[in-house]
Amino acid sequence: MLDLQAFERLFREHHAHCLAFAIHYTGDPYEAEEVVQLVFSQLWEKRESIMINGSERSYLFTAIRNTAISQWRKQNVRAEKELSFGRMQDDIVHLSVQARELEQKLQLALEKLPERCREVFLLSRKEQLKYAEIATVMNISVKTVENQMGKALKILHQELREYLNLFF
16 A cells, blocks of 8 residues: 555655656657656556555556557557548548549430430439330330340440449
8 A cells, every 4th residue: 555655755766767767668758757647646546456566666667668558559549540530531532533523424425325315224224214114104115115225324334434443
């Protein structure tokens, strides 16, 4: 058990050595001070259950080393998450640009379709009508609808082939 007097003595006697050790470990005086403060504050918080058997300095140095490593790992995880988030944002922007380009290319490709072919395609894909329904609406045979859809898909495939890798 560590009382106030013992804690104050421990702090006075070892703080400077602990700080020097932490600076050696972290390479940064501000980070080292943070580590040392954290170790001493944890020591105070757990004062009723802590029993230091052996060298006090050894105990403190081990705590500093473990805390510094723990802080370093947390910073690396945080940095990796930030980097990953940045990459994800870049990917989203890139995909958004590609989606806009694809939409523009699709519009241009649709304009290249013959009128009946375009009409059949739009009724099928945008209005989601079945071939029989399209045939009824347009007053043409189902076979004509099938032929026009085949023609539309072939033309669109050619016009949009550079974007196929986005889907497969």
